[in-house]
Amino acid sequence: MPWRGPRLTSVAGQFDVCNMLAHPSIFAGHLKGAIFTRPLTLWRPAFPNRYLIVAVLGLLDFVQTAVILRLGGEECNQIALWVMSHFGLAGAAVYKFLLIGGVIALIDWLSGRDVPAARRLSSYALILGSIPAAVGLGLLTIHFVA
DSSP, X not given: XXXXXXXXXXXXXXXXXXXXXXXXXXXXXXXBTOSOOSOOOOOOOSSHHHHHHHHHHHHHHHHHXXXXXXXTOOOOOXXXXXXXXXXXXXXXXXXXXXXXXXXXXXXXXXXXXXXXXXXXXXXXXXXXXXXXXXXXXXXXXXXXXX
């Protein structure tokens, strides 16, 4: 009889998770006797390369902002300034993470309804995300060269 994937076995009331995760069939949903009724599917992003670039640009903007603030500069974004004044730099990192995650979630949601509109929105996100990164890079270049 062929092997049909890991089984949920109980040892003193606990499931044998190591046995379940040791075989890749768990990701295909082949658990005999498990509560899963359909195959497990992971999130398939509509535009993974664009999402990665948007996230890297956001990270670059945050790091440049932290360096500029350390050098005595000021934050120009009033919302980010309010978040930093109340929650510090860690709060600004969470704010930036939620902002980028929200944009990516909106693009992915829209891709299920209108792919050309989602593609345009992802292009706009790339353009708008590159502006603060370019400005921050310019400011740092001026500071260290001049």
